[in-house]
Amino acid sequence: MKNLSPRHFLTASSIALLVALSAAHAQQPATSQADAAQAAANDNKPLAAADSTARKEQVMPETFADLVEQVSPAVVNITTTSTVASPIAGGPQLPEGSPFSDLFREFGFPGFPQGPDGSPRGGPMQEQRSNALGSGFVVSADGLIVTNNHVIEGADEIEIEFFSGKTLPAKVIGKDDKTDIAVLKVESPQPLPFVKFGDSDKARVGDWVLALGNPLGQGFSASTGIVSARNRALSGTYDDFIQTDAAINRGNSGGPLFSMDGEVIGVNTAILSPNGGSIGIGFSMASNVVSKVVDQLEEFGETRRGWLGVKIQPVTEDIAESLGLAEAKGAMVTDVPTGPAADAGMKSGDVITNFAGGEVKDPRDLVRRVADAPVGEAVDVTVQRDGKPLDLKITLGRRELAEGGESAKPGKPGEASPSKLMGMSVTEVTPELAAEIGIPTDSKGLVVREVDPEGAAADKGLAPGDLITEAGQRPVVSMADLSARIDEAKEAGRKSILLMVRRSGEPRFVALPIG
Numbered sequence: 367m368k369n370l371s372p373r374h375f376l377t378a379s380s381i382a383l384l385v386a387l388s389a390a391h392a393q394q395p396a397t398s399q400a401d402a403a404q405a406a407a408n409d410n411k412p413l414a415a416a417d418s419t420a421r422k423e424q425v426m427p428e429t430f431a432d433l434v435e436q437v438s439p440a441v442v443n444i445t446t447t448s449t450v451a452s453p454i455a456g457g458p459q460l461p462e463g464s465p466f467s468d469l470f471r472e473f474g475f476p477g478f479p480q481g482p483d484g485s486p487r488g489g490p491m492q493e494q495r496s497n498a499l500g501s502g503f504v505v506s507a508d509g510l511i512v513t514n515n516h517v518i519e520g521a522d523e524i525e526i527e528f529f530s531g532k533t534l535p536a537k538v539i540g541k542d543d544k545t546d547i548a549v550l551k552v553e554s555p556q557p558l559p560f561v562k563f564g565d566s567d568k569a570r571v572g573d574w575v576l577a578l579g580n581p582l583g584q585g586f587s588a589s590t591g592i593v594s595a596r597n598r599a600l601s602g603t604y605d606d607f608i609q610t611d612a613a614i615n616r617g618n619s620g621g622p623l624f625s626m627d628g629e630v631i632g633v634n635t636a637i638l639s640p641n642g643g644s645i646g647i648g649f650s651m652a653s654n655v656v657s658k659v660v661d662q663l664e665e666f667g668e669t670r671r672g673w674l675g676v677k678i679q680p681v682t683e684d685i686a687e688s689l690g691l692a693e694a695k696g697a698m699v700t701d702v703p704t705g706p707a708a709d710a711g712m713k714s715g716d717v718i719t720n721f722a723g724g725e726v727k728d729p730r731d732l733v734r735r736v737a738d739a740p741v742g743e744a745v746d747v748t749v750q751r752d753g754k755p756l757d758l759k760i761t762l763g764r765r766e767l768a769e770g771g772e773s774a775k776p777g778k779p780g781e782a783s784p785s786k787l788m789g790m791s792v793t794e795v796t797p798e799l800a801a802e803i804g805i806p807t808d809s810k811g812l813v814v815r816e817v818d819p820e821g822a823a824a825d826k827g828l829a830p831g832d833l834i835t836e837a838g839q840r841p842v843v844s845m846a847d848l849s850a851r852i853d854e855a856k857e858a859g860r861k862s863i864l865l866m867v868r869r870s871g872e873p874r875f876v877a878l879p880i881g
Contacts (some may be wrong), residue, residue, distance in 0.1 A: 368464065372800065378715075381422065381793060397556065407533065408535075408696070410557055412560050412561050413436050413439065413440050413559050413561050413628060414559065414867075416516045425478045426574070427574070427626070427677060430576055430588065433576055433626065433628055434578070434588050434626065436628055437561055437576075437578070437622075437624055437628050438588075439528070439529050440503050440529075440559045440560050440675060441501065441502075441503050441504075441621065441622060442501070442502045442503065442504065442511060442527060443499065443500075443501060443502075443526065443527040443549075444499065444500040444501060444502050444511075444513055444517055444524065444525070444527075444580075444620065445498070445501075445524075445525045445526075446495060446497065446500070446521035446522075446524050446525075447497055447522075447525075448521050448522050450500070450518050453772075473737065487880065498521075499578045499580055499622075500514065500517030500518070500619045500620045501517075501578070501617065501619060501621030501622075502517070502542050502550065502620045502621065503561055503578075503621065503630065504560040504561070504623040505559075505561065505630075505660065506558075508554075508557070508793050509552040509553060510539070510548065510549060510550075510560075510664065511536060511552065512549060512550075512633065512656065512660055513548050513631065513633075513717040514546050514548065514635055515541045515542060515546045515547060515548040515731070516546055516619065517548070517551070517619050519541075524536040524537070524550060525758075528558075531571075534553070535552070536550040537550065538550045538666055539551050539664060539667060540662075540664070540666070541663070541671075542659050542668075542669050543657050544603060544604055545602065545604055545656065546635055547604075547659045547660065547663070548620075549654055549660055549663040549664075549855070555681050557783070559594070561622065561624075561628065561629070561630055562624050562629055562630065563630050563631075563654075563660075564631045564653055564658070565629075565631075565653070566606075566608065566632060566652035566653055566654045566655075566656065567652075568631075569594075569596065569631050569632075569652075570593065571593050571594065572593060573593045573626070574590065574591075574592055574626050575590065575591060575624060575625060575632075576588060576589075576623070576626075577589045577610070577612040577613070577614055577622075577623050577634055578621055578622055579614075579618035579619075579622075579625070579634060580618070580621070581615035581616065581617045581618045582615050582616055582617050582791070583611070584617070588877050589612045589613035589614070590612055590616045591606055591610050591611040591646075592645070593609070593610055594611050595609035596609075598649060598706045598846040599661070599730065600636065600649065603697045603733060603737075603791070604733070604737060605809060606652040606654070606655045606734070607632075607635070607651055607652065608623065608632045608649070608651075608652055609647065609649055610623065610632075610649075610650060611646040611647070612648060613646075613648075614650075615637070615643055618634045618648075619634060619635060619636075620633060620634065620635075621633070621634045622634070623650040627665060629653075631652070631653045632651060632653055632656075633653070633656050634648065634649075634650045635651050636648070636791055638816030639862040645857075648854070653715040668766070670741050671738075671741070671764065671766065672736045672737055672739035672740065672741055672762040672763075673736070673741075673762055673763040673765040674705070674736045674747075674760065674762060675702070675703060675704070675705020675706045675708060675768065675769045676699050676700075676701065676705075677699070677702075677703075678697040678699055678700060678733075678874060679697070679700070679729060679730065679874050679875060680700050680797060681695060681697070681698050681717060681728075682876035684693055684861075684879070685877045687860070688855070688860055688861075688863060688864040689717065689753070690860075691717065691750060695719075695728065696717045696726050696728070697717070697726055697729040697731075697732045698711060698715075698717050698719070698867070699714055699715065699716045699718065701714055701799045701873040702872050704716055705759055705768065706760050706762055706851075707758075707761050709760075709761075710760040710761075711758060712747075712758060712760070712761060713751065714747065715836070715839040715864075716750065716756075717749060717750040718749050719748050719749065719750055719755070720746075720747065720748035721736065721746075722735065722746060722747075723778065724744065736762065737755045737871055739762055740760055741763065741764045741876075742760060742761065742763075744760065744762075745759070745761075745762060746758075746759055747760050752839075773858065786844075786850075788823055788878045788880065789817065789818040789820075790815075790817045790818065790820070790821065790824075790828055791814070791816040791822035791839065792812040792814055792815060793812065793815055793817040794811075794812060794813075794843065794844055794845065795809055795810065797811050801814060802835075803833070804870075805833060805868075805871070810835050810843045811833045811842060811843060811868075812833070812842060812843075812845070812848060813831070813832070813834075814831065814832040814834065815830060816830060817830060822879050823878060825876070826876045826878060828876065832868070833869075834865050834866065834867055835867075835868060835873075836864075836865065836866035837852070837863055837864070837865050837866075838854060838863055838864060839864060839866075852880050861879060862877040862879045862880055863877065863878055864876075865877070
C-alpha cells in the first residue's frame with residue numbers, strides 16, 4: 367500500500383465547502399489601490415484596518431497582491447543628505463604631523479582636516495554632499511513616520527518619497543540609539559495613508575510575513591517569508607527581534623514587516639550575511655518594543671525609561687538549588703548601589719520574582735518591563751529572601767539620568783599563602799594585596815590565587831584575582847568563615863554553596879558544588 371498524504375482524503379462535503387468559499391471570494395468586489403488609500407485618508411483610519419481580533423490558522427495565500435495594494439501607500443523611501451570631508455583631487459597628501467600642515471591651511475585649504483586636539487593632519491580636504499537611502503512607514507494621518515535611527519544618523523537633510531511619487535522634506539522628532547528607532551514628521555496639506563502597529567507577541571514561528579521597502583536603492587519592493595524565530599537578542603539592552611527569511615537587504619532598513627492582517631509587527635533593522643546580501647536571515651525589531659519608543663519620542667522627543675537601580679544575573683539551576691528555590695527563574699540581585707531599589711530596602715542576594723503584578727522570567731524580561739514602566743511611579747516588587755517572599759514598593763527613577771559609572775582596575779593574583787578548596791586556591795585579602803589587584807585597601811574577603819582548569823571553580827568561570835565577599839549569603843573574611851558556611855550548607859542538605867564574586871568591581875553570584 368502506498369503512503370497517502372492527507373490531501374488524498376478530501377470528502378465530498380469538504381470539496382463542496384471549498385467550492386462555496388471560492389465562489390464567495392470571487393463575488394467580492396475588487397478595491398483598487400488608489401481607492402483604498404483615499405478611503406483610509408478620508409476616514410482617518412489606518413490601512414488594512416479590518417477586524418483581526420480573532421486569531422485564525424494561517425494558510426498559504428494564493429497571492430499577496432491584495433495585501434500589498436492595501437498597505438503600500440503608507441510605505442516610504444527615505445533619502446538623506448549629509449556633508450562629508452574628502453581629499454581634494456590632485457592636492458598634496460601630507461603625512462600625519464607634517465610641519466607643512468599649517469602652511470597649506472593658510473594658502474587656501476580651509477577644509478584641511480584636524481585631529482582631536484584641533485591640530486591639522488593628513489592631506490587637504492574638501493566638503494562633499496553624500497546621499498544615503500533607507501525605508502520607513504507612516505503611522506499617522508498627520509505625517510508621523512517611523513524608520514531606523516541609523517538611516518537618518520548624521521543627516522543634514524531628509525527627503526521622503528511616497529508610493530505615489532510625491533516627495534516631502536522631513537524633520538526629526540526624536541531618535542533612540544538603544545533600539546535603533548527614529549521618528550520623523552512631514553507636513554502634508556492632505557491626510558496621509560498610514561498603517562498601525564500590531565501585537566508582535568502574537569506572531570508565531572511559521573506565520574507568513576510581508577516586508578516592504580527600498581532594497582539597494584531599487585525603489586519600492588515587496589518580499590515574503592515566514593517568522594523563523596522569536597525573541598532574538600543581538601547586542602542591545604532592549605533587543606527583541608523577530609527573525610524572518612523574507613528577503614531583507616541594504617535599503618530595507620526602517621521598513622515595515624507586516625502580518626497577514628496588514629499590521630506592522632516589526633521594523634526591518636539588520637541582516638546576518640557574509641556577503642552583504644540577503645541569505646534568508648533578517649531581523650526586525652518587534653512592534654511591542656517599537657510602539658512604546660515611538661509614543662515617547664512623539665510626546666517628549668526622547669525616551670524616558672524606568673530605572674530600578676540594581677545589577678542582576680540569571681538564576682541558574684545550581685543557584686536555585688543552593689537557595690532552595692523550586693524553579694530556576696527570576697532575576698538575582700548582585701549589587702544594589704544608591705538608587706530606588708536601595709531606598710526601598712532591596713539587598714544583594716534577593717531574587718526578583720514578580721514586578722508590577724507580573725512574574726519575572728529572567729533578567730532580560732525584567733529589564734524590558736522596568737524600562738516600559740512609568741518613571742516616578744511606585745510599583746510592587748516581590749523578592750525571595752532567605753527562602754521567603756518579601757513585598758517591596760519601589761518608586762522608579764529614570765534610566766537616562768542614572769546611566770554611567772566607573773570601572774575598576776583589572777585584578778591580578780596576590781602573594782599571600784593560599785588554601786585550596788572547591789577547585790581553587792584562595793587567600794585572605796590584605797591592604798597590600800588589595801592595592802595590587804586594584805580594589806579599595808579596606809576590602810574584605812578572599813582572593814582567588816589559582817584555579818584548577820579541570821575543577822568546579824573553572825567550570826563556573828572563576829579566575830585568579832576574583833574577590834569572594836560572601837558565601838551562603840553571609841560575609842566571609844577568612845578561610846574559617848568559608849569553611850563554616852560550607853559546613854552549614856552541607857548540614858542543610860545543599861549540594862552547592864552560593865558565592866558572591868567580584869571581578870573588576872562587578873559583582874555576580876556563582877554556585878559551586880560542595881559534594
